[in-house]
Amino acid sequence: MTSRRRFLAGAGGAALTALPLHAPVAAADEPPGTPMDGHGAAHAGGGGANGATFRGGAGVDHAANGFDPRTLLREFDYGTVTAENGRTVRSWEIHALDREIEVAPGVRFPAWTFNGSIPGPTLRATAGDLMRVRFVNDSEHPHTMHFHGIHPADMDGVPMVGRGIISPGEEFTYTFDAEPFGVHLYHCHVGPLAEHIARGMYGTFIVDPPGGRPEADEMIMVQHGFNTTFDGLGNQLYAVNGIPFVYMNDPIQVRRGGLVRIYLVNILEYDPINSFHLHGNFFDYYPTGTRLEPSEFTDTVIQAQGQRGICEIRFPYTGKYMFHAHKTEFADLGWMGFFDVVDGETT
Amino acid sequence: MTSRRRFLAGAGGAALTALPLHAPVAAADEPPGTPMDGHGAAHAGGGGANGATFRGGAGVDHAANGFDPRTLLREFDYGTVTAENGRTVRSWEIHALDREIEVAPGVRFPAWTFNGSIPGPTLRATAGDLMRVRFVNDSEHPHTMHFHGIHPADMDGVPMVGRGIISPGEEFTYTFDAEPFGVHLYHCHVGPLAEHIARGMYGTFIVDPPGGRPEADEMIMVQHGFNTTFDGLGNQLYAVNGIPFVYMNDPIQVRRGGLVRIYLVNILEYDPINSFHLHGNFFDYYPTGTRLEPSEFTDTVIQAQGQRGICEIRFPYTGKYMFHAHKTEFADLGWMGFFDVVDGETT
């Protein structure tokens, strides 16, 4: 706790120097047209009244990371589709991969991943489809894929049930019906469990209701953190979709008046809860996405680890609207972004 | 964490002596007729089986503080009403003010406030009204007013969007439609955000549905805390409406059988959640107040920071009923009160 808070109190920069950190605060050579170009005042970057952190700083090298949260946001992997006895079968191949990921400018995190990205790919099917996930463990550590969903015990991906742990170099194909419809998740279930999750082994899987949902600009947001000190006590960085502040530096463009649908998942390790707050607007909330009617109309929801839901939003006005955890510490350390609401087509 | 817990373990007194504290435990000269005059036994005040803290002790000087939670509880500020093009316009003037507030007997807290009270005034309008809030920064620190509600980006009160930060001596008028109906909040959104919230810069705003809600004895309860050590690690005191234990010393009188409506808001900083538990009774709960049908009938609700809702209660019996956080630490350190249910008129 102390080390985490000291990190915060130090505005990010000081404490991070223990890591190979280059530029937690705004670099001098930053291009002038930053996404947060408000009235007056030079761009503040990290620290001070505009924000306690490096949120306005230089970005990470997405290409070197091998994934980019700006595209991952709207990527849904429907798998390879075949038919068996008149039934839709969707197949995926997922590899456990150990990868070093630049999670903040200059901060490289030795991650364990599904297919090299944090979060892993967003698998998507329709209720009643058969899902086949070939899992190949190319990591140096034992892993499994545990899916939240309805399936037989031997497809549950936990130690000592069914095939159990998949050792390095081994593989297993998880096969199960896509049910129930909703927004679910998958994660490794091997011990020490906290570390396997905290290292990055999680992703979303979505089961669409028969007939689908109304057309919308759809995106996923997986809430998580990075325990960069590996002390097992808490997180030094917070994010959605892998990189802290990525949607501060590059706001998510959405169209005024259009329906926006967020598949929101919380897999944050160590902290008891996470939350999602939208500025200037409200959303319909569908907990777990298992019903077609929303349970709540609000601007702030809470999620414990493993909880998830769908947020449906229409923006009546153009402009930039923050979204972030309404847990200040998480927001200050990376779990914060912007929607940029525009008229006409988005880029 | 350690310092906070040590404070608790020390029953309040010991740790607080670092502050100019007079009487955390019951003073000897306390008047005999205390509100907690149960059967037998002398009035225990702080410590022991009756409660771990100074909750039965002497009160604070509300007059010197400039606000009194016992009246603030039921104060709703409808603003100055005018009409423009047949539309109701409500106008307020809010000043950021640095104030020293006696938050517990002898404990003076250097607060940052909206209009001098913690929480700030409860602004109230009807859905569709136009709200105009002239915000004047008479504090020595930069501030904004960020409203939870639906409004254009340039009225959002965050750094680097629209007018952004309002510097000391400056002012800005936030203008927006009152929507959606429900119970919302406002708070400063300037960094370091945790401190700006923890210092006291928050309040409630209520948007009534067209036609209003059924007549009731209405009150607001804003849940928050005080980090009196300013270590940024947690709170040493917890409260609703500014002063710990104020409704223990002066129970809230309500009428048996009458409808009681609580606008419940959580803005507690540092801690992950807050909760509200009512003794001896149940309530209908309307999360965010955005619907006219309750979602739940219970005696305990959880709220993350920024969440809020409406509790509707009818008491079938007279007598004293506790309400408090069902987080023992918060209750022991101030977030606890009594309803006093009486027949006939309340005083």
Added chain:
Amino acid sequence: MTSRRRFLAGAGGAALTALPLHAPVAAADEPPGTPMDGHGAAHAGGGGANGATFRGGAGVDHAANGFDPRTLLREFDYGTVTAENGRTVRSWEIHALDREIEVAPGVRFPAWTFNGSIPGPTLRATAGDLMRVRFVNDSEHPHTMHFHGIHPADMDGVPMVGRGIISPGEEFTYTFDAEPFGVHLYHCHVGPLAEHIARGMYGTFIVDPPGGRPEADEMIMVQHGFNTTFDGLGNQLYAVNGIPFVYMNDPIQVRRGGLVRIYLVNILEYDPINSFHLHGNFFDYYPTGTRLEPSEFTDTVIQAQGQRGICEIRFPYTGKYMFHAHKTEFADLGWMGFFDVVDGETT
């Protein structure tokens, strides 16, 4: 916090040696047919990829403890039934008892209990019954019984209201209507409150709706923890129904296709929230059990202390399905179990 985490990091064994602990990891003489007999590999017991703790180790001595979570799970105490003026009256006698309980293999905890078990007996009535609970304090400490439910102030079981504290050797009979229907709880409300709860003074009371609920395999799960170091900072062990991992060692048998109804209660002290996650399946959730229609269909729910609800499940497949807190630390330290879904009759 540090001591708790060190306990976790030490995989259970090392840190527990400060206590009179025999066998936190699997004993060599364990019978071969363990409940977790997965594919290949010797039974790993505690530690490593199969789980970070002593969860596969030897059990505690339930007979010496005087209660057994494997039977307590399905025990509902309907009291002694009489009739008065045509009304059903249910009477119970509850004794506060100080008991040393073996909470993990070799770890003896000096508990304070209701009738000698943790949790106390599950009291059960139908809405409209009159409940009479004769509470006899045979403990060396002052106590009360505070019920969550609707009742007059003098039956609330808090200090300084009505009879207030029941001193050692004294007794009091709490009399109140069984209302509203739902799943509620009772606990001691004497200060220091955190310790009185943490020591084990809690239990469930259920009020059935008129006409009851559909027939089901019913069980209670009371979520709690043990602060075995008595530092007041957190818990070293987590459990449902008294003994960590008891349903890992002895999975709960349920019948495929049958309706399973769990009365789920959270009374965990020190931690802000608890959660319940079911593997391989979903459940209907009824918060507080006060309505006959579920509010949510999910596999993960969050509960703050004092919250509770009903989970209704049907298992479509046979096999072993984990259930646990989706807070890894809690699961690793004991709050984890298995359902064993079988065809035909359960044993």
